[in-house]
Amino acid sequence: MEEDTMATTAIYISELGKNLKKITDDVVNYDDYVIITKPKNRNVVLMSEKEFNSWKETLYLLETEANRAALDESIPQAEAEHEN
Template sequence: MMLAVTQTDLRTNIKQLLDNVAHNDDTIVVTRSNRENVVIISEAEYNSWQETNFLMKNENNRKSLSESLASINRGEGKVLTPEEWEKMNG
């Protein structure tokens, strides 16, 4: 869930708001008058975005991911169990 709060609301309810971010993957937009807004996300969400950015920086990764998505969209994909994946890549 995305929630917009003012700086005052953040200060007043910081523990509850940060707990919601950490435990419920909420996103908080802190609105600030006459300044740029700030977004608060969980560390897990941040790490996920960093990993995605890292993977997308490499042209070969981008091409491979794009081809995989196109294949899935054409109905050519197959869901593997962890055991099947290990067997293929073991």
């Protein structure tokens, strides 16, 4: 995790505590996530609050058929406006 952009990575939970500050700093700085592997495949994903809120907003917007239809209609309109 020493690069400019963090690649999605997995880390054993037993290693997490040794590097918690660096791992959490990297997650926040690069808007990425880390898969924390646990026994019996009970894994956890660590992501920044900003990224989590983005996911929640996306899920909310896609929650209803009406919202999905409105988004499907507005995307080409926004792309056309951006081209002009």
